Amino acid sequence: MFEAFQIGPLFIWTRLVFVLVGVWLFAEFFLRLAQSANLSLQHFQEHGLWYVIAFILGERLIAVVAEYQVYLKDPARIPILWDGGFSFLGGAIGIGIVLWFATREHRAIFLHWLDALVPATTLGLVFSWLGSFFSGQAYGRPTDAFWGITYDAMNVRYAVPIHPVQLYEAVFYFFLTFLLLIIRKKAKRVGSETLVGIVCASVATFLFESFRGDFSIPVFATQLDFFILMLLFLSLGLMFVVELKLTERGFLLYQAALGISVTGYLFLRPWLDLETFELRISQLLSLLALLVTIVYVVVERRRYPHL
Numbered sequence: 001m002f003e004a005f006q007i008g009p010l011f012i013w014t015r016l017v018f019v020l021v022g023v024w025l026f027a028e029f030f031l032r033l034a035q036s037a038n039l040s041l042q043h044f045q046e047h048g049l050w051y052v053i054a055f056i057l058g059e060r061l062i063a064v065v066a067e068y069q070v071y072l073k074d075p076a077r078i079p080i081l082w083d084g085g086f087s088f089l090g091g092a093i094g095i096g097i098v099l100w101f102a103t104r105e106h107r108a109i110f111l112h113w114l115d116a117l118v119p120a121t122t123l124g125l126v127f128s129w130l131g132s133f134f135s136g137q138a139y140g141r142p143t144d145a146f147w148g149i150t151y152d153a154m155n156v157r158y159a160v161p162i163h164p165v166q167l168y169e170a171v172f173y174f175f176l177t178f179l180l181l182i183i184r185k186k187a188k189r190v191g192s193e194t195l196v197g198i199v200c201a202s203v204a205t206f207l208f209e210s211f212r213g214d215f216s217i218p219v220f221a222t223q224l225d226f227f228i229l230m231l232l233f234l235s236l237g238l239m240f241v242v243e244l245k246l247t248e249r250g251f252l253l254y255q256a257a258l259g260i261s262v263t264g265y266l267f268l269r270p271w272l273d274l275e276t277f278e279l280r281i282s283q284l285l286s287l288l289a290l291l292v293t294i295v296y297v298v299v300e301r302r303r304y305p306h307l
Contacts, residue, residue, distance in 0.1 A: 018131025026124035033116035058094025062087035088128035118197035119180040133166035140165035141213030191297040202290035217281040222274040233291040
């Protein structure tokens with residue numbers, strides 16, 4: 001484990017070094033992909049400061065939420081950006097938010113930009129997870145497998161071999177990046193990289209997170225919750241598909257019925273005797289990302305059938 005190292009008077013966090021390498025490769029790769037797709041890069045010069053701020057805030061915010069127990073005990077650490085607490089995925093999400101606002105008036109739709117952003121993000125995540133491995137963060141749970149590793153560190157609560165879940169993630173995103181580049185060359189419709197990338201990453205995250213052994217925000221769910229969630233997103237997708245065919249009154253009634261149904265279920269849920277099981281917050285978010293991506297790509301393709 002190399003959580004940090006010292007060069008003269010400088011104390012450098014190992015994970016921060018990997019994150020910075022990932023950021024550099026992410027930015028270079030993203031700009032090259034955007035340029036190869038003939039997307040205008042002028043807004044990066046016009047709003048460059050906003051992109052930097054969004055990336056830093058996104059990285060820090062997600063990292064603080066993920067390790068909320070640490071920062072609740074020592075809130076003074078929250079503004080200390082150089083303590084190694086960063087989430088590369090949070091930074092990429094911040095970039096995506098600013099990108100959506102900055103390109104609303106462009107000829108290219110936001111899905112074009114996502115097709116460049118997703119492969120660049122998967123490449124950056126490779127180095128982010130490698131940094132987590134060497135620094136002993138986001139560690140796994142105990143295992144009897146021969147490839148289990150042992151950390152001798154205060155921040156790892158196990159003294160026995162554990163799953164190197166960080167390496168699982170790094171290897172997965174490495175191969176996913178190459179897969180997305182192949183799809184980029186062969187795809188005939190916009191959104192192919194976005195759909196395959198986020199769906200694969202969501203499924204892998206849900207599976208790999210079950211090997212995690214560090215603390216996380218627990219979520220207690222039931223099978224009915226997932227069924228209702230699936231119906232909700234299918235209903236949202238249907239709503240967008242039939243939006244142009246509905247009258248204004250019909251559209252409002254459709255939204256009202258959907259809202260009343262969801263609210264009613266949330267109200268009745270505490271009284272339902274259902275078996276619950278515990279998930280990590282990242283697993284729940286991965287499912288949400290999967291469903292939102294499918295609905296969004298389908299809707300955008302229907303809206304722009306020529307792309």
